[in-house]
Amino acid sequence: MLNRRRIFRPAQSPRRWRGAATLLFVGVLGAALTGLGLPSALMGSAPREQDWAAPGGEVRVVDGDTLRLRDRTVRLAGLLAPERGTRCTDAAGRGFDCGVAAAEMLSRLLRDRDVACRVRGRDRFGRGLGHCVAAETDLNLGLIGAGFALADTDAPVTLGTAEALARQRGQGLWAPGFTTPESWHRRP
Incomplete structure (x- = not known):
């Protein structure tokens, strides 16, 4: 068998940061929506x-x-x-x-x-x-x-x-x- 030598190796992707960035984005979006106020019909809080x-x-x-x-x-x-x-x-x-x-x-x-x-x-x-x-x-x-x-x-x-x-x-x-x-x- 021949030893194949790799000349090109892709750069390491920052996968460990991808989950944290998504979590941060969702948190910021949630805080923004809470700050703006949600419609009263959401989450079971609609008036009877x-x-x-x-x-x-x-x-x-x-x-x-x-x-x-x-x-x-x-x-x-x-x-x-x-x-x-x-x-x-x-x-x-x-x-x-x-x-x-x-x-x-x-x-x-x-x-x-x-x-x-x-x-x-x-x-x-x-x-x-x-x-x-x-x-x-x-x-x-x-x-x-x-x-x-x-x-x-x-x-x-x-x-x-x-x-x-x-x-x-x-x-x-x-x-x-x-x-x-x-x-x-x-x-x-």
Whole structure:
């Protein structure tokens, strides 16, 4: 075997300094971010309740239980409105979309007024769950009281009472001759 002689040998890299430099960089970056202040939603420190508001011109009805306040989406808490595409029948036997009817009722309750919502938590789609008011009109209560939404089983008593009154008076989708959404027939 021949002895091979190396003529070129690469310079030693300062590997022992590489780990220390990275650690130093991360430490300086962390200190800078702490000094600037972190958003309150990080590290589990987000407030449990938030107040969201928008002027009437910047509020959109998404469906019977969902509003868009500027760039935020809020679902009215404590109620269940029919989804768009849900078929109902009126007293004359004509079919119509109950979800659209619920959205139209919500739009009438809004009447292009400013909206303020108290948001507590999120639903499974990431929307804020809120109790909303337009001027002096309670939107959650108004939609149920008009007969276009059901009170959730864990909703406040006032919403359950409003649903019972709407049923008794035959308002909205509880009107005589109307066929309510199939999912509502399973409710007590």
